[in-house]
Amino acid sequence: xxxxxxxxxxxxxxxxxxxxxxxxxxxxxxxxxxxxxxxxxxxxxxxxxxxxxxxxxxxxxxxxxxxxxxxxxxxxxxxxxxxxxxxxxxxxxxxxxxxxxxxxxxxxxxxxxxxxxxxxxxxxxxxxxxxxxxxxxxxxxxxxxxxxxxxxxxxxxxxxxxxxxxxxxxxxxxxxxxxxxxxxxxxxxxxxxxxxxxxxxxxxxxxxxxxxxxxxxxxxxxxxxxxxxxxxxxxxxxxxxxxxxxxxxxxxxxxxxxxxxxxxxxxxxxxxxxxxxxxxxxxxxxxxxxxxxxxxxxxxxxxxxxxxxxxxxxxxxxxxxxxxxxxxxxxxxxxxxxxxxxxxxxxxxxxxxxxxxxxxxxxxxxxxxxxxxxxxxxxxxxxxxxxxxxxxxxxxxxxxxxxxxxxxxxxxxxxxxxxxxxxxxxxxxxxxxxxxxxxxxxxxxxxxxxxxxxxxx
Amino acid sequence: xxxxxxxxxxxxxxxxxxxxxxxxxxxxxxxxxxxxxxxxxxxxxxxxxxxxxxxxxxxxxxxxxxxxxxxxxxxxxxxxxxxxxxxxxxxxxxxxxxxxxxxxxxxxxxxxxxxxxxxxxxxxxxxxxxxxxxxxxxxxxxxxxxxxxxxxxxxxxxxxxxxxxxxxxxxxxxxxxxxxxxxxxxxxxxxxxxxxxxxxxxxxxxxxxxxxxxxxxxxxxxxxxxxxxxxxxxxxxxxxxxxxxxxxxxxxxxxxxxxxxxxxxxxxxxxxxxxxxxxxxxxxxxxxxxxxxxxxxxxxxxxxxxxxxxxxxxxxxxxxxxxxxxxxxxxxxxxxxxxxxxxxxxxxxxxxxxxxxxxxxxxxxxxxxxxxxxxxxxxxxxxxxxxxxxxxxxxxxxxxxxxxxxxxxxxxxxxxxxxxxxxxxxxxxxxxxxxxxxxxxxxxxxxxxxxxxxxxx
Numbered sequence: 016x017x018x019x020x021x022x023x024x025x026x027x028x029x030x031x032x033x034x035x036x037x038x039x040x041x042x043x044x045x046x047x048x049x050x051x052x053x054x055x056x057x058x059x060x061x062x063x064x065x066x067x068x069x070x071x072x073x074x075x076x077x078x079x080x081x082x083x084x085x086x087x088x089x090x091x092x093x094x095x096x097x098x099x100x101x102x103x104x105x106x107x108x109x110x111x112x113x114x115x116x117x118x119x120x121x122x123x124x125x126x127x128x129x130x131x132x133x134x135x136x137x138x139x140x141x142x143x144x145x146x147x148x149x150x151x152x153x154x155x156x157x158x159x160x161x162x163x164x165x166x167x168x169x170x171x172x173x174x175x176x177x178x179x180x181x182x183x184x185x186x187x188x189x190x191x192x193x194x195x196x197x198x199x200x201x202x203x204x205x206x207x208x209x210x211x212x213x214x215x216x217x218x219x220x221x222x223x224x225x226x227x228x229x230x231x232x233x234x235x236x237x238x239x240x241x242x243x244x245x246x247x248x249x250x251x252x253x254x255x256x257x258x259x260x261x262x263x264x265x266x267x268x269x270x271x272x273x274x275x276x277x278x279x280x281x282x283x284x285x286x287x288x289x290x291x292x293x294x295x296x297x298x299x300x301x302x303x304x305x306x307x308x309x310x311x312x313x314x315x316x317x318x319x320x321x322x323x324x325x326x327x328x329x330x331x332x333x334x335x336x337x338x339x340x341x342x343x344x345x346x347x348x349x350x351x352x353x354x355x356x357x358x359x360x361x362x363x364x365x366x367x368x369x370x371x372x373x374x375x376x377x378x379x380x381x382x383x384x385x386x387x388x389x390x391x392x393x394x395x396x397x398x399x400x401x402x403x404x405x406x407x408x409x410x411x412x413x414x415x416x417x418x419x420x421x422x423x424x425x426x427x428x429x430x431x432x433x434x435x436x437x438x439x440x441x442x443x444x445x446x447x448x449x450x451x452x453x454x455x456x457x458x459x460x461x462x463x464x465x466x467x468x469x470x471x472x
Numbered sequence: 473x474x475x476x477x478x479x480x481x482x483x484x485x486x487x488x489x490x491x492x493x494x495x496x497x498x499x500x501x502x503x504x505x506x507x508x509x510x511x512x513x514x515x516x517x518x519x520x521x522x523x524x525x526x527x528x529x530x531x532x533x534x535x536x537x538x539x540x541x542x543x544x545x546x547x548x549x550x551x552x553x554x555x556x557x558x559x560x561x562x563x564x565x566x567x568x569x570x571x572x573x574x575x576x577x578x579x580x581x582x583x584x585x586x587x588x589x590x591x592x593x594x595x596x597x598x599x600x601x602x603x604x605x606x607x608x609x610x611x612x613x614x615x616x617x618x619x620x621x622x623x624x625x626x627x628x629x630x631x632x633x634x635x636x637x638x639x640x641x642x643x644x645x646x647x648x649x650x651x652x653x654x655x656x657x658x659x660x661x662x663x664x665x666x667x668x669x670x671x672x673x674x675x676x677x678x679x680x681x682x683x684x685x686x687x688x689x690x691x692x693x694x695x696x697x698x699x700x701x702x703x704x705x706x707x708x709x710x711x712x713x714x715x716x717x718x719x720x721x722x723x724x725x726x727x728x729x730x731x732x733x734x735x736x737x738x739x740x741x742x743x744x745x746x747x748x749x750x751x752x753x754x755x756x757x758x759x760x761x762x763x764x765x766x767x768x769x770x771x772x773x774x775x776x777x778x779x780x781x782x783x784x785x786x787x788x789x790x791x792x793x794x795x796x797x798x799x800x801x802x803x804x805x806x807x808x809x810x811x812x813x814x815x816x817x818x819x820x821x822x823x824x825x826x827x828x829x830x831x832x833x834x835x836x837x838x839x840x841x842x843x844x845x846x847x848x849x850x851x852x853x854x855x856x857x858x859x860x861x862x863x864x865x866x867x868x869x870x871x872x873x874x875x876x877x878x879x880x881x882x883x884x885x886x887x888x889x890x891x892x893x894x895x896x897x898x899x900x901x902x903x904x905x906x907x908x909x910x911x912x913x914x915x916x917x918x919x920x921x922x923x924x925x926x927x928x929x
Contacts, residue, residue: 022486023552029479095480096564096855107553107627125582127857127892169852170564189897193857195904196848391653395626398553400584400650435584437894440646447652 023106025268027099033263034091035083036256039294040366042301045373046079047252047365048340051327056471059337066238067245071142075253084256086138087145093137093170094260097126102268103397103432109416111396116419118412119276120432121265121292122399127193130402130434131288132163132248135257139246140167140175149242150174154204154229156183156359158190159402159434160248165199175199176243178206178232181224190438204229211235211333226359227332227346234335249285250330250339250364258291265429266295276307276429278415282407283311283320283378286364292431297370309376310415311367312407314386315455317350319343319363320371320378322461328362328468338469341368344456345464351454358404361464381410382453387446389413390436402434403442481558482725489556490720491543493713496751497823498539499758502830504709504822505797507533508784513928516794523695524702528599532710541713543595544602550594550627551717554583559725560854560889566873568853573876575869576733577889578722578749579856584650587859587891588745589620589705592714596703597624597632606699607631611661611686613640613816615647616859616891617705618656626654633700635661635689638681647895661686668692668790683816684789684803691792706742707787707796707821715748722886723752733764733886735872739864740768740777740835743821749888754827766833767872768824769864771843772912774807776800776820777828777835779913781922785819795926798825801913802921808911815861818921838867839910844903846870847893859891860899 040046049058064073075084086094105118123131143151150173155161161177168175177199184191184203194201204224205212209232215222222228237245248254269276279296281289289311299305311320319342329346330336343362350359363371370376383403390406392413393399401409412430419426436443445451497503506515521530532541543551562575580588600608607630612618618634625632634656641648641660651658661681662669666689672679679685694702705711726733736753738746746768756762768777776799786803787793800819807816820828827833840860847863849870850856858866869887876883893900902908 026483093855127851127855127894129894166852166855170855188901189894192897192901192904193894196851196857196900198852394584394653395623395655398550398584398623398627400653437584437586437646437650440649443653444645444649447649 021104021272021274024101024103025271026101027264027267029095031267032091032094032099033086033260035085037259037263037295037298038078038081038084038256039259039298040079040252041082042298043369044301045369047369050337050339051471053329053334053338067234069139069142069146069148069244071146072139072253075256076251087141090138090141097133098260099264100125102265105397107396108393112413112416112420114416114420115423115425116416117425117427118416119269119427119429121261121429122432123261124399124402124432124435128159128163128166129437130159130163131258131261131291132160133166134260134291135248135254135287136160136163136167138257140164140171140173143244143246144171144173148173148244150176151244151246152176152178152233152237153246153248154178154226154233156180156226156229158183158187158438161199161201162190162193163248164246165194165197168199169197176236177201178204178229178236180204180226180229181222186441187438204232206232208232209235225332230331231333231335249287249360250362252366254287255290255294255364255366258287259294261288261291261431262293262295265292274427275305277426278308278310278428280310280312280408280411280415280428280430282358282404282431282433283313283363283367284358284360284404285362286367288431288433290364290367297375300375310411311371311376311378312411313378313380314358314407315380315382315453317344317359317361318380319361321380324465324468325368325372326468327471330362339365341365342371343468344461345467347467348464358407379411381407382455384451384453386410387443387451391446399432400436401432402436403439405431405433408432478561478729478731480563481560482728483558484556484721484724486552488724489548489551490717491548492540493543494716494720494752494755495535495538495541495713496716496755497536497709499755500826501758502826503536504826507794507796508928510786510791510795524691526596526599526603526605526701528603529596529710532713533708544598547595547598554590555717556721557582559722562854564853565850569870569873569877571873571877572880572882573873574882574884575873576726576884576886578718578886579889580718581856581859581889581892585616585620585623586894587616587620588715588718588748589617590623591717591748592705592711592744593617593620593624595714597621597628597630600701600703601628601630605630605701607633608701608703609633609635609690609694610703610705611635611683611690613637613683613686615640615644615895618658619647619650620705621703622651622654622656625656632656633693634658635663635686635693637661637683637686638679643898644895661689663689666692682789687788688790688792706744706817707819709823711744712747712751712821712823715744716751718745718748718888719750719752722749731884732762734883735765735767735885737767737769737865737868737872737885737887739815739861739888739890740770740820740824741815741817741861742819743824745888745890747821747824754832757832767868768828768833768835769868770835770837771815771864772837772839772910774801774816774818775837776818778837779918781925782825782829783925784928785925787819796822798822799828800925801918802924804924805921815864836868838864839912841908841910843867844900844908848903856889857893858889859893860896862888862890865889
């Protein structure tokens with residue numbers, strides 16, 4: 016061991032933490048296509064969006080030009096409670112794999128929400144509080160986003176109404192209890208508390224709900240309660256902006272040791288983690304300063320980038336939200352019961368979709384059993400039990416490291432470890448019991464779903 | 473904010489991590505009383521213990537003289553995967569409490585076992601592996617220890633047989649799945665796999681098990697399988713030795729900023745966390761270098777220090793283990809269904825018992841509802857959902873800080889935050905639903921249990 020050996024974990028000093036978010040849109044020659052008002056088919060103006068979202072967040076959503084947006088001091092102070100997150104050199108994994116590759120991961124799971132979602136939750140809650148609002152509403156499926164928002168609101172003393180997909184509410188009672196402990200009210204969706212919920216219940220009395228329905232209820236609750244707005248944990252430009260803190264910290268930590276990654280890998284559902292991780296590196300590439308290989312990893316059961324189309328679509332199944340131009344499988348696409356709940360989204364962030372469309376990023380889809388094999392291997396070697404979502408990135412990082420073992424290349428690999436799997440043990444149990452399957456949609460199924468995309472103009 | 477402000481989280485550099493464990497027994501003028509062989513009533517010799525425990529661990533168990541015991545390089549490398557753990561300055565908590573006190577906590581929950589238990593698990597597994605053993609056996613109740621041992625064994629490729637109290641096995645399936653994911657075999661106890669298990673099942677076919685029974689099964693499994701030894705997660709001197717890494721890191725981090733705590737607080741079940749946290753500070757006091765106030769916090773439902781007797785007793789309900797001199801409620805004491813599973817032990821570490829007996833440490837007992845009130849408050853303010861066990865320390869730290877608010881004293885308080893509550897949400901649910909009760913044993917119940925202590929000589 017030499018004196019200058021890179022430590023197992025690199026922690027930035029507080030003084031080295033980012034003071035501004037980086038807005039990758041500022042460096043994109045082709046900007047992501049604007050959101051469209053579904054009623055008019057015209058680009059959403061700020062006024063359209065402000066009925067649903069906080070004013071400051073609407074500004075961030077629409078701002079394609081400002082490169083750095085300062086992080087308010089209150090948010091930076093909150094970040095200090097759980098950030099900087101460690102950049103880990105995976106020495107143990109490298110050794111067990113016998114690879115000449117150097118592997119790093121940015122670990123976002125060391126907070127009670129168990130994921131990176133808290134980075135945007137505190138920002139969105141802060142702006143809501145600052146605008147004098149009473150509270151916010153949202154939906155949650157797997158529960159990471161709802162937990163993060165409950166924590167942020169609990170800290171700021173803001174009311175938090177979470178619509179939780181009914182089957183998750185019943186199957187993940189512990190997620191529900193974390194949210195309640197932080198003071199959030201959690202309502203199983205569909206519910207009797209909204210018009211859309213009552214309508215759905217009348218039509219399908221036994222339904223266990225869907226994310227689309229929960230979004231519709233949360234939006235209705237926000238727009239019918241005085242002093243409330245709706246917030247969302249992924250897909251939107253503002254969320255990628257807040258999550259840029261992941262990539263900026265990772266880059267600062269690597270820069271301290273003069274390390275430049277060759278390949279940067281992240282899992283992608285709505286795109287918030289991947290977008291945040293790659294932003295500052297992508298910025299360098301867009302400005303012509305350096306080349307990187309970026310890999311988005313998605314589940315084979317919900318392959319929006321690798322098998323979807325690039326087109327305008329609804330962000331929600333309920334079709335109440337604006338239309339976004341993105342890679343999509345169609346808003347009616349129902350993924351199989353894949354356990355990586357956070358990646359079961361039919362579309363993809365418009366920013367990432369545009370970058371992928373321009374060939375600036377690769378995408379791969381992986382099957383669930385292979386993902387859990389990688390997850391278990393990683394858990395035993397690196398000591399961290401990863402979330403199923405994060406394990407998609409682990410799978411491809413391991414595949415890339417094994418390729419280096421064959422070729423002898425000493426590539427430097429960076430991947431995002433977005434969170435922990437402590438609330439996903441039902442899925443691990445299925446894997447441990449050998450009862451996990453790998454459903455992949457057929458071409459016909461995808462074609463049928465894509466055929467329902469809205470026709471514009 | 474000044475330039476020299478203490479950060480929210482103090483992380484030591486890897487080079488500043490302890491290279492040896494500190495053995496507080498070396499500085500104790502009165503050593504803890506020796507373990508006794510239950511068959512002869514005489515002090516256990518190394519040979520007595522080596523049938524059950526690894527050789528190197530027996531040496532550590534009996535060594536009352538060596539002040540510093542080097543940590544093998546392999547263990548130090550494993551520590552680097554999840555240590556140094558952060559020493560957190562609780563700025564948010566101080567502000568919300570409006571106290572002039574300065575509050576610090578050493579947070580041991582940022583690893584998949586969710587607690588400090590991993591510090592000793594890796595040490596014990598390492599020595600077992602080094603001795604050429606095939607595997608180790610243990611029992612687990614709440615599950616933190618079993619998880620930690622499974623992780624350590626998974627890393628080293630050592631077999632791990634965990635006997636899990638049957639009611640926990642059924643009520644905490646997720647704990648079980650974490651252990652299985654790390655490759656451990658988990659058997660609900662009592663089981664058909666041991667003689668003692670079959671005997672208990674024949675006598676009580678419907679029993680849901682007990683920690684005492686699980687210990688007996690684990691010890692039998694270790695002594696009847698070639699190449700196996702039994703390991704234990706608390707109470708023993710060797711465990712306190714390994715856990716001294718907590719206190720040494722905490723002290724090194726405070727020393728870096730010239731901070732000297734006045735009061736040091738930890739929860740106490742078997743004593744592993746408290747003993748580890750206070751060791752180096754207690755050493756200073758024993759050597760006459762400095763004064764500290766130490767407070768052990770135990771549940772009012774299982775008050776061994778505050779209401780037990782200081783006497784020789786069995787460490788296990790099954791009476792197969794050696795006798796230890798300690799504060800005890802009697803090995804037949806059955807605590808009420810207190811949710812802080814890790815603190816439901818009838819006795820207390822012989823080292824801590826001796827220190828308490830000599831008046832070097834205070835003890836307080838707290839009721840469960842007050843503990844969960846503190847836990848929820850802490851979660852919302854500091855962002856970490858604490859384990860019920862750890863929340864006993866939080867309760868008393870908050871009480872001490874509020875006392876400072878009244879007196880105006882600027883005391884510096886350090887407490888141990890041993891772990892996270894992600895697998896304890898059934899208890900949080902009871903609290904959230906207002907269904908938690910505070911059972912405290914009567915004097916008659918304690919007297920009846922204590923009356924069953926073994927008569928010696």
